[in-house]
């Protein structure tokens with residue numbers, strides 16, 4: 417897939433100079449994801465030649481102390497063979513630090529002085545901060561004259577807690593930056609494998625004719641993690657898996673998988689098609705919430721042979737918390753193409769295996785000429801993580817006399833197929849898109865709001881019926897009710 421996209425920095429209209437401001441510069445996102453991504457881009461000469469990176473945070477540090485912190489984290493994140501002392505020195509020359517309080521308007525005057533930004537340079541404001549700072553930062557940037565036509569703002573999730581709060585954020589940001597300059601990140605859209613979904617669908621003639629209810633029985637989308645909430649208990653305990661994963665990553669995967677072929681591969685065409693899917697999602701509310709969703713919470717258990725505590729005992733988590741760490745649900749898309757096809761979505765923390773995958777289960781052949789009618793029919797597995805593979809299960813004859821059938825797999829390992837080329841991290845791709853001003857892989861305001869409009873009634877239904885999360889042991893496949901969700905319809909989760 418990477419070959420099909422032009423290298424951004426080689427385009428003739430790619431900006432020559434750029435200032436990247438990272439608000440929340442000492443946070444996990446900046447240190448674990450953004451700086452390593454920027455280091456890789458620098459090392460491969462993909463940033464505008466004159467790029468400056470200014471990290472901003474409240475803690476009092478000198479730029480030298482910040483560089484030492486940044487180097488420590490980059491060394492830990494970047495593969496050893498790719499960390500080069502000379503490259504780091506030249507990268508560090510671009511990197512600066514300013515201690516400031518993003519809630520204080522006066523500090524933006526100091527920022528302006530330090531930056532000495534000139535209007536023709538692209539200016540990227542990356543808000544890797546808590547969402548309650550989004551609106552004040554946008555306002556302060558405007559007052560400080562740092563929101564001009566070349567300025568872009570990048571927002572990290574959580575983009576609100578509900579439709580209402582998302583609308584409030586969007587409104588406050590929209591008062592300063594027009595929509596074309598707002599980049600709402602869903603890092604799943606930056607993953608090579610997720611973009612490969614688009615290549616699979618729209619660059620091959622093979623699948624598109626079959627991509628509809630006439631041939632597809634059902635679809636499963638699973639994003640399972642073995643990690644717990646780690647150091648993010650304070651955030652996670654107020655969010656839960658529905659807001660943290662389903663509202664964004666899983667719904668985005670669902671949209672890319674099911675949207676109509678866009679007229680062009682550009683921001684508006686792609687996002688218009690995704691929005692239509694979100695609008696076509698059948699609402700789940702009231703009693704349906706009981707029948708079509710399962711929420712779970714992990715108890716104590718074992719991951720990789722190590723004992724791990726129950727969610728209740730995680731740091732900064734309420735010890736009577738009823739936050740869900742697992743969700744399974746059945747979604748239906750009420751449109752011509754997908755009518756009657758169930759989409760089973762599932763995500764959980766502390767599951768048995770880390771695995772993000774999509775399974776398309778095709779219908780059996782219309783007339784079973786050869787088999788005994790019990791064959792599993794064709795199945796397409798799109799494995800996104802940890803391995804990047806696409807496998808197609810076909811039916812073949814077993815060797816020997818007679819016509820016995822067995823399933824065999826056509827298996828494509830995408831990492832090997834890319835002949836040893838380094839696989840980009842999602843943030844590398846997305847950062848370059850922001851610099852270039854291409855919002856195709858970012859969520860538009862109406863998309864985010866449509867996703868909340870679908871998710872809010874489910875969360876309200878859980879409260880209305882007081883549906884406490886079902887317990888599942890860490891290291892398992894989730895609560896047994898999630899199995900029943902499919903079994904009641906004569907199906908099972910395909911592992």
Ligand code: BG6
Pocket residue numbers: 641660661772801
């Ligand atoms: C983040 C969620 O958006 O995605 C995390 O907030 C989750 O809770 C993470 O762990 C998963 O991302 P990835 O890229 O590891 O699949």
